[in-house]
Amino acid sequence: MPGRHVTDHQMRLYMKFRQTNSTAVAAAKASISTATAYRIEKDSRLPSQKKAPRERRRADPLADIFQTEVVPMLQAAPGIRAIAIFEEMLRRHPDLGNGVRRTLERRVRSWRAVHGAEQEVIFRQVHEPGRLGLSDFTDMGKAGITIAGQPLDHRLYHFRLAYSGFEHAHIVLGGESFVALAEGLQNALWLLGGAPREHRSDSLSAAFRNLDKDAREDLTGRYVRPLRHDPFPQ
Structure with a gap:
């Protein structure tokens, strides 16, 4: 039946x-x-x-102590470990037992997520194809390169596309300068066969050092003009 x-x-x-x-x-x-x-x-x-919703089978063992004892400890010592809090609670309340350790750790994590110290904010960079190219110079003095026993005073010009990782580099004899940047960028773009919508470089402080205001403004104009001209297909 x-x-x-x-x-x-x-x-x-x-x-x-x-x-x-x-x-x-x-x-x-x-x-x-x-x-x-x-x-x-x-x-x-x-x-x-x-089916009726499941109800708590036993009383919350931390209900009477979390806000009154655990939270003050977290506020007084933000870096304190949950296991240390657990051991202190056992010392104060021996009847708690080891079974509440995981529950206490979860409560501590939840409390810190809402009330704890501010977390580091990270803004993820999303690169788009063909949008950004980067130029920089690398001092090669530490490489110890010599010619006929004499140190070679040189740098590397380095170009890179942020999205695809395309790279181009060549040797620059001497220091950073607008001429070195313009030559390096031109060669990189010819090799690439195109140009990104944006180009970023460092401040080129060496190129601006000891220049008067008019000379700096002239150099800025010379730097901007080739960037505004795009003879390459996108």
């Missing part, structure tokens, strides 16, 4: 068979009792829909 309890599957079968059969016949085909079938007629909700 089928038991009193019915599953969702049995109930769906009964409702299907009931469309073309009597209550007793539909119940037999669904392997449920006639009494259960009559209960289904009165309440057509599935068994899974009738």
Whole structure:
């Protein structure tokens, strides 16, 4: 004899068979009792829909101490470890037991996420194809390169596309200058066969050092003009 309890599957079968059969016949085909079938007629909700929400089985062991004892410890010593708090709570309240350790650690993490020290903010950079090119110079003095026993005073000009990682570099004899930047950038773009929408370099302080205001403004104009001219296809 089928038991009193019915599953969702049995109930769906009964409702299907009931469309073309009597209550007793539909119940037999669904392997449920006639009494259960009559209960289904009165309440057509599935068994899974009738389950009451799960309630807490035991009282919260930290309810009386977290706000009054744990939070003051977190505020007084922001870097304190959760295990140290747990050991102190056990010392104060031996009846707590080891079973509350994980619960306490979760509560501490949740509290710190809301009330703890501000976290480092990171703004992710999203690079787009063909948007940004970068130029820089690298001092090669530490490499110890010599020619005929004499140190070679040189730098490397380095160009890179932020998205694809395309790179170009060549040797610059001497220091940073507008001429070195313009030559390096021109060679990089010819090799690339195109030009990014934006170009970024450092301040080129060596190129501006000891220049008067008019000379600096003239050099700035010379720097901007080639960047505004784009003879290459995008």
